[in-house]
Amino acid sequence: MPESASASAREILTGLHAVMASRGSAQAKLDRVVDLIAEAMASEVCSIYVLKEGALELYATHGLNKEAVHQTRLDMGEGLVGTIAEQMLILNLEEASKHPQFAFRPETGEEHFHSFAGVPIVRHDVPIGVVTVQHEDSRKYLDVEIEALQTVAMVLSELLANAGIADGTKGRARNTGEQQLAGLKLVTGMARGRAVFHQPKVTVEHTVAEDTEAERARVYQAFRRMREQIDNMTRDAEFGVHGEHEEVLETYKMFAYDEGWSRRINEAIDSGLTAEAAIERVQQRTRTRMQEIDDPLLKERMHDLEDLSNRLLRIVAGKSGTAAQQGLQEDTVLIARNLGPADLLDYDRRRLKAVVLQEGSLTAHVTIVARAMGVPMVGKIEEIRHIAADGDQILVDGDSGTITVRPSDTSRDRFDKAMATSNERRAEFAAQRDKPAETKDGARVELMVNAGLADDADQLESSGAEGIGLFRTEFQFLVAATLPGRESQYKLYKQVLQLAGDKPVVFRTLDIGGDKALPYLDEKDEAENPAMGWRALRLSLDRQALMKAQARALLEAAAGRHLKVMFPMVSEPWEYEEARALFEDQVAWLRKRKRFLPTVIEYGAMLEVPALAEMLDQLLPRCDFISIGTNDLTQFLFAADRGDPRLADRYDWLSPAILRFLKRVIDACNAHETPLRICGEMGGRTLEAMALVGMGLRRFSITPAAVGPIKAMIRSLDASEIESRMTELLADPPRDMRRVLKEWAQAHEIVLD
Missing domain, CATH: 3.30.450.40 (GAF domain)
Incomplete structure (x- = not known):
C-alpha cells in the first residue's frame, strides 16, 4: 500500500x-x-x-x-x-x-x-x-x-x-411474516402493542461526502452540543457530603473532550466520508479494539466511548431524543438494548404495555422498577432489532418469556383468548379484595405488599393488602441522576405514609452497592461477585453520612406516627446494633431541638445472610421484627448467582434444604414471639406460600399482583392439614418436593395460580 x-x-x-x-x-x-x-x-x-x-x-x-x-x-x-x-x-x-x-x-x-x-x-x-x-x-x-x-x-x-x-x-423483507422469539422471563404478564424503539435508529444511508468541509462543520457543531450536554449533567450533579465525584459523568466528560477521538473522526472525514459515516467508522474501530481487550475495567471504559459515539451520531443525524420525549401515540411495546430505571419512568404508563430488551437480567434495576409498575418484560432477545421494525405489532408473554412479532390471525386469536382468561382470573382475585386472608380452619394470615414508588402506596386499597411490608428506599436513588438529599427523601417518605393512611409501612434502609451500584457514588471496583460485596448495611455503616441523612428524613416524615425501620443484609447482631444506635442518635438530636418525633419506633432486621440464623438467640431479644429476603438467601445457601440464567431453574425454593432452613427460623421466631415476615419472591408464589403456611408462617409481603392469587390459595386451605403434611415431608423429604406438594394441593382442591 x-x-x-x-x-x-x-x-x-x-x-x-x-x-x-x-x-x-x-x-x-x-x-x-x-x-x-x-x-x-x-x-x-x-x-x-x-x-x-x-x-x-x-x-x-x-x-x-x-x-x-x-x-x-x-x-x-x-x-x-x-x-x-x-x-x-x-x-x-x-x-x-x-x-x-x-x-x-x-x-x-x-x-x-x-x-x-x-x-x-x-x-x-x-x-x-x-x-x-x-x-x-x-x-x-x-x-x-x-x-x-x-x-x-x-x-x-x-x-x-x-x-x-x-x-x-x-x-424490508425481514419485516414480513410472523416471528416467534424466546428470551428470559423478567416480569410476568401478557400484553400487546406496537413496537417503538427507545433510541431512534440511526442508519448511515450516505457514506461518501460531497463537501468535506461541510461535513467537518456538522461534526464540530455536534461535538459542541454533546459537550454542552455532558457539562450540564456534570454541573447539575450533587455529589454528596464527602464530595465524591460522579464517575460515569466524569468518564463521559473525559471522552467528550478527548482530542484523539475527535481527530480520528476528522481523519475519516478527510478520507471522504460523511459526518455520520466517519463517526460510525471510528465506532467500528472501537468495537474491534473491544474484542481484543480482556481487562473488564478497560472494556467498561470502551463501552462508555461506544455510548458517547451513539449520542454524537444521533445529534449529527438530528435524532437525539428518546421515544419518551416524543411521546407514545398508542399502546406500545418498548424495545431497547437496555434501560435505566429513570428511562422507564419517563414513559406514559397508560400507553406503555410491555418492554423487550436485547440484554437485561433478573436483578437489573429496571427489572425491579418494571415489576413494581406491573409492566411485563422479556429480556435476552438479541435479534429483536434486526427482526422488528417501528410499528410492528408485538405480543409479549412475560409468563413464558416469549414474544411474537407480526403475529398471524391465528396467533393473535390464541393470545387474546389466553389474555382474556388471565384477565378473568385477575377479576376473580380482585373480587376477594375485601375478604380476609383466612384459612378454612380459621388461621389468619397477614398479606402486605412490596413497594418502592409513591404510586404503589396509592394502590394499597385496590390491592386488598394490609400495608407495605417492604418499602425499598433505594428506588429513589436508582432512578435519580444525582444523590437524593435529605429533603427529597423526606418528601417521598411523607407522601408514602400519607397515601398509606392508617396502614403500616415498613421502610427498608438503603440496599445499594454491589449489583445495585450507583454511578454517582465513588466506590472502589467491586469483586467478581457483587451480591456478596460492599453493599446494603455494610455500605451504609461505612458511609454513615448517608444513613444519618436517611434516618433524619424517616424520623421527621413519620412525626406523630408509628415508624417501622428495617436494616438489610444483617450478617451479625453487632451490625444491627450499630445501625439501630445510629438511628437512636438522630432521635436524640431531634428531641434535643424539640422536633416532633414518631410516637413509636420499631426496628427490624432482614435475614438474607445464612450466618445470622446461627445468632438468632442473640438477635431476637433486641429486635422488634424479622423479615426473610428469600431471593438473596437462596443464592447464598446454594452459592448460585440468581442473575445467571443458567442457574435460574437449577435450585428450587421448594428444595428440602431451603425449607428446613426456613422452618428453623420460623420456629425460633415463633418461640420468641418475634413477628416474622417473608418479603422475597418465594412468598408470592402460591405453591411455595402454601408450604410456608404449613411450616407456621403467618406474615407475607409480596408483589401487589400476587395478593389475589395468594389470598385465594389461603382461603381454600386447611392450615392444620398442610402443617401435618409439611411435618411429614420435612422429616423424610422426597427428591421432588414440588411434584409431591402439587399433587397434595390438587387432591385437596387448593387454588393454585
Missing part, C-alpha cells in the same frame, strides 16, 4: 464515488471496485462476497480465477469468509491456511496466496457480505490498511443496498 494510508483511503473513496455515480450494472460496478481496491492497496487479490439466499457468493474478484465468480459459495460460519460474516469480525492473517477455520476452494486458485485480510460488509447491523485482500507474501496487513478496508466496506454496503442484490437489501 502507498506510504500515506489516509491518502490511499481517500483515493479509493474517490474512485468508489465515481463508480457509484456511473451507469452500468451492479456486476460491472463491483468488477471495477475490486480492481480499484487492489491497485490502491498494492494487493494481488481483492474479492467481494455477497450474502445471497443465506450463503456467501463470490461476486467479484481481482486476482482469483474469474471462473469461480458466482460458483464459489460459502455458508455462514464456513471458512474464513463465513467466519467473518457470522461473527462480524476482522481477520488479518500472516498465513491464512494455518487458521482453524480455513477452507480451501481449489476452483479459486488461491493456493499461491499466503497473507489474508477480510472485513464484514454490514447493513442495518446485519452482515450482507465480506471484502477480502490477499498477497503472496506471508505478512500481516498494517492497521492503516485494515482501516482503509473497513472504510471501503462501508461504501460497499451502500452500493449493495442500492443495487438490492444482497439478502435483506431488497426493501
Whole structure:
C-alpha cells in the first residue's frame, strides 16, 4: 500500500464515488471496485462476497480465477469468509491456511496466496457480505490498511443496498411474516402493542461526502452540543457530603473532550466520508479494539466511548431524543438494548404495555422498577432489532418469556383468548379484595405488599393488602441522576405514609452497592461477585453520612406516627446494633431541638445472610421484627448467582434444604414471639406460600399482583392439614418436593395460580 494510508483511503473513496455515480450494472460496478481496491492497496487479490439466499457468493474478484465468480459459495460460519460474516469480525492473517477455520476452494486458485485480510460488509447491523485482500507474501496487513478496508466496506454496503442484490437489501423483507422469539422471563404478564424503539435508529444511508468541509462543520457543531450536554449533567450533579465525584459523568466528560477521538473522526472525514459515516467508522474501530481487550475495567471504559459515539451520531443525524420525549401515540411495546430505571419512568404508563430488551437480567434495576409498575418484560432477545421494525405489532408473554412479532390471525386469536382468561382470573382475585386472608380452619394470615414508588402506596386499597411490608428506599436513588438529599427523601417518605393512611409501612434502609451500584457514588471496583460485596448495611455503616441523612428524613416524615425501620443484609447482631444506635442518635438530636418525633419506633432486621440464623438467640431479644429476603438467601445457601440464567431453574425454593432452613427460623421466631415476615419472591408464589403456611408462617409481603392469587390459595386451605403434611415431608423429604406438594394441593382442591 502507498506510504500515506489516509491518502490511499481517500483515493479509493474517490474512485468508489465515481463508480457509484456511473451507469452500468451492479456486476460491472463491483468488477471495477475490486480492481480499484487492489491497485490502491498494492494487493494481488481483492474479492467481494455477497450474502445471497443465506450463503456467501463470490461476486467479484481481482486476482482469483474469474471462473469461480458466482460458483464459489460459502455458508455462514464456513471458512474464513463465513467466519467473518457470522461473527462480524476482522481477520488479518500472516498465513491464512494455518487458521482453524480455513477452507480451501481449489476452483479459486488461491493456493499461491499466503497473507489474508477480510472485513464484514454490514447493513442495518446485519452482515450482507465480506471484502477480502490477499498477497503472496506471508505478512500481516498494517492497521492503516485494515482501516482503509473497513472504510471501503462501508461504501460497499451502500452500493449493495442500492443495487438490492444482497439478502435483506431488497426493501424490508425481514419485516414480513410472523416471528416467534424466546428470551428470559423478567416480569410476568401478557400484553400487546406496537413496537417503538427507545433510541431512534440511526442508519448511515450516505457514506461518501460531497463537501468535506461541510461535513467537518456538522461534526464540530455536534461535538459542541454533546459537550454542552455532558457539562450540564456534570454541573447539575450533587455529589454528596464527602464530595465524591460522579464517575460515569466524569468518564463521559473525559471522552467528550478527548482530542484523539475527535481527530480520528476528522481523519475519516478527510478520507471522504460523511459526518455520520466517519463517526460510525471510528465506532467500528472501537468495537474491534473491544474484542481484543480482556481487562473488564478497560472494556467498561470502551463501552462508555461506544455510548458517547451513539449520542454524537444521533445529534449529527438530528435524532437525539428518546421515544419518551416524543411521546407514545398508542399502546406500545418498548424495545431497547437496555434501560435505566429513570428511562422507564419517563414513559406514559397508560400507553406503555410491555418492554423487550436485547440484554437485561433478573436483578437489573429496571427489572425491579418494571415489576413494581406491573409492566411485563422479556429480556435476552438479541435479534429483536434486526427482526422488528417501528410499528410492528408485538405480543409479549412475560409468563413464558416469549414474544411474537407480526403475529398471524391465528396467533393473535390464541393470545387474546389466553389474555382474556388471565384477565378473568385477575377479576376473580380482585373480587376477594375485601375478604380476609383466612384459612378454612380459621388461621389468619397477614398479606402486605412490596413497594418502592409513591404510586404503589396509592394502590394499597385496590390491592386488598394490609400495608407495605417492604418499602425499598433505594428506588429513589436508582432512578435519580444525582444523590437524593435529605429533603427529597423526606418528601417521598411523607407522601408514602400519607397515601398509606392508617396502614403500616415498613421502610427498608438503603440496599445499594454491589449489583445495585450507583454511578454517582465513588466506590472502589467491586469483586467478581457483587451480591456478596460492599453493599446494603455494610455500605451504609461505612458511609454513615448517608444513613444519618436517611434516618433524619424517616424520623421527621413519620412525626406523630408509628415508624417501622428495617436494616438489610444483617450478617451479625453487632451490625444491627450499630445501625439501630445510629438511628437512636438522630432521635436524640431531634428531641434535643424539640422536633416532633414518631410516637413509636420499631426496628427490624432482614435475614438474607445464612450466618445470622446461627445468632438468632442473640438477635431476637433486641429486635422488634424479622423479615426473610428469600431471593438473596437462596443464592447464598446454594452459592448460585440468581442473575445467571443458567442457574435460574437449577435450585428450587421448594428444595428440602431451603425449607428446613426456613422452618428453623420460623420456629425460633415463633418461640420468641418475634413477628416474622417473608418479603422475597418465594412468598408470592402460591405453591411455595402454601408450604410456608404449613411450616407456621403467618406474615407475607409480596408483589401487589400476587395478593389475589395468594389470598385465594389461603382461603381454600386447611392450615392444620398442610402443617401435618409439611411435618411429614420435612422429616423424610422426597427428591421432588414440588411434584409431591402439587399433587397434595390438587387432591385437596387448593387454588393454585
